[in-house]
Amino acid sequence: MRHPHYFKIAIALTISAGVWGIYWLPQRIFEDGGLTGGWGSVAQMLIAIIFLLPITVWRLIKGKSSGLELPLTGLLLGGGFILYALSFLLTDVVRALILFYMSPVWTTIFEILFLKKKPGWQRVISLALAIGGLWVVFSENKIIPLPQNSGDWIAFAGGAIFAAGMIRLEVIKTEGIFPLVMSFFFYGALFNIVIGFLLSDHLGPIPSINSFISMSILLILFGLFFYIPTIIIILWAPTQIGAGICSILFLSEVLVGAVTSSILTDEPFGWRQIVGSSLIITGGILAVVLSPKENISLNK
Secondary structure, three states, X not given: OOOOOHHHHHHHHHHHHHHHHHOXXXXXXXXXXXXXXXXXXXXXXXXXXXXXXXXXXXXXXXXXXXXXXXXXXXHHHHHHHHHHHHHOOOOOHHHHHHHHOOHHHHHHHHHHHHOOOOOOHHHHHHHHHHHHHHHHHXXXXXXXXXXXXXXXXXXXXXXXXXXXXXHHHHHOOOOOOHHHHHHHHHHHHHHXXXXXXXXXXXXXXXXXXXXXXXXXXXXXXXXXXXXXXXXXXXXXXXXXXXXXXXXXXXXXXXXXXXHHHHHHOOOOOOHHHHHHHHHHHHHHHHHHXXXXXXXXXXXX
């Protein structure tokens, strides 16, 4: 049966995902402030870990799950998200968005392969509208907007990895949302550090201490009042209303990203963006409204 607050969760997720449509902007601000190599993302995750550490220690003392015992979940969700964040530093905003947000396709494929779910006609229609909207916005003169550079491939891989993490949220059982959040930040930070070293030729060297200090206030504010609250909703929602529906609702981020990048950069916002965004919104609405009640399980 559907979660009793199904529509409220769907709306909260749509808003939370939507605000991440402007995440490309602070990423570039941090880079311009000297935090090259994606170390702005590392700093944000470490701030979240420090803030959550007392709760983690308390839970360990009480014999409760801390999230540290979920490395695969953390690496899939945190790692996929980090690749998405880093892609903004290596390619155009719109290309990073379109390639990462092929995740609804990946999620549907993984649901069929691993959860043995058969997508209903409602999913097919909503997915077709959403992907069609993405194609209209970003295809230009190309039939398929294939990856063209390292940033494109990183975004593409990030979408597939994050989708796998979303599927995992449907099959694992945790003591509340905290273990998932801590796992996301802890293993995501480790992944970011490793990938930062591996891709240093593309992302740049480790920043100086002065760069971290000069950006510290912005990093703290962003980490505590933006990063943590939205990630809690993004990780909690799939456990309540399903990964497939959530992956489509995440497309609100594409809409916000397309609009903000067109306003704040030289990227165009014409008929393609208007038509495509309308299709994406319609697909998201239909995904929520038409989803059959028997296909949504209540995960307490």
